Amino acid sequence: MENVLTISNLDKRYGKIHAVNNLSIAVEKGSVYGILGPNGSGKTTTLGIVLGVVNSGGGSFSWFNEPNSKQNRKRIGAILEQPLFYPYLSALNNLKIVADIKQVSYDDIERVLKIVDLWERKDSKFKTFSYGMKQRLAIASALLGNPEVLIFDEPTNGLDPRGIAEIRELIIDIARQGITIILASHLLDEVQKTCSHVVVLHKGEKLFEGKVEDVLNLSNTVEVASNNAQILEIALNEFGKINEMKRNGEQFLLSLSEGITTTDLNTYLIDKGIIVSHLSVRKKSLEEQFLELLSE
């Protein structure tokens, strides 16, 4: 697999604060890579370093397996903090300024405004835009010049539920066009919904990295047993709301369908006259670690 970004043993301290601690990650081409961690875990600092706006204190990084240069910086689009646009200029005129800075033809402006669904509003002044529209204009601006990688830092902060859904769909859409995406977020849910890969950070350190489906799989395994395994098995088969069932001696290991709780299962079994001798939820250890981390 080709890597778009490789970070090796990256380090950054601010006085006593170890903002990034010996971090190594690799972002595969075509992935939607989530950097997930609570506030202050070093996400923005890491992005700042790889974008060349923050000096690192050690380690290295490389884009496209090439030495860092102004040339390969042009292949990266970033939406970092509050977008800086001129409030009294229209969306179109703001993007013309960005196109000038990026040395991109104005012809590209229509394409990017259409992607973010702002073409109809191209003549409206920036200051009249809603928060969600401002965020979409920032994405359009980053898309100018057809970057191969797009970086988002907390793209849905401050948006309402509809705005959040719109931005997430837009990110997934952009990824489908083959652009690699790196997205920093403190929201587990956001990373689960939009990302294919994830690194989880805690106090600047990597806790784990991998495919979202492996690392953040929140489906729990339920263990259930009764003193008559045969009757229990028949009842479980009749219950139906089970994705997967495995027998392990007298115990059954189940993955319940979405929205089904162990209480639902237990209520059903009691109705059937089956008293369980054991019923418990076995959580994945990574998930446990992450939930603990977020509850600190």
Ligand SMILES: Nc1ncnc2c1ncn2[C@@H]1O[C@H](COP(=O)(O)OP(=O)(O)OP(=O)(O)O)[C@@H](O)[C@H]1O
């Ligand atoms: N310029 C700075 N000067 C001093 N400390 C800083 C500076 N920038 C970041 N830090 C510290 O480094 C740590 C990591 O900050 P960073 O902004 O990278 O975290 P984050 O994961 O992006 O957090 P958030 O979810 O709140 O955006 C924090 O403890 C922060 O206070």
Ligand SMILES: [Mg+2]
């Ligand atoms: Mg941040």
